[in-house]
Amino acid sequence: MAVYKETLNGVKVKIHNVDHLPPHCHAYIDNKDVRINLLTLEVMNPPPLSVPPKINKAIRKEQEVMLEAWDEVKIIPRGGNPGDW
Numbered sequence: 001m002a003v004y005k006e007t008l009n010g011v012k013v014k015i016h017n018v019d020h021l022p023p024h025c026h027a028y029i030d031n032k033d034v035r036i037n038l039l040t041l042e043v044m045n046p047p048p049l050s051v052p053p054k055i056n057k058a059i060r061k062e063q064e065v066m067l068e069a070w071d072e073v074k075i076i077p078r079g080g081n082p083g084d085w
Contacts, residue, residue, distance in 0.1 A: 004069035008058035015069050020078075023070040027055060038066055 004015035004025065012028045023038040029051070035044040036051060041060060043049055051059070059066070 003072040004066055006062070008062065009054045011055050011058075013059065013062075013066075015066060015073065017072065018074045018076060020076045023067060023073075025059070025066055027051065027059070029055065038063060038070060 001017045002014040003017050004013070006013050014026045016026070024035045024044055025038060027034045027036055029049075032046065032049065034046070034049055034051065036042070036059060037044050041056060041063070043051060
């Protein structure tokens with residue numbers, strides 16, 4: 001499940017309803033799950049992959065909405081497993 005699910009400039013972007021800190025989204029770019037920090041908009045993994053400028057711009061535009069959606073996420077404690085929730 002997702003608390004946020006949109007297609008931004010042709011890229012699927014999700015925020016899962018159960019996840020870990022820091023606040024981030026999952027952007028599916030070239031069949032890769034790229035995690036993007038919602039506070040800094042930096043790629044968390046897999047480095048050194050960068051986000052195409054048109055996607056970065058779309059995420060920046062949606063950043064406030066996405067951070068509001070993050071408030072609905074059930075946070076997994078460090079070392080926890082999403083399957084346990």
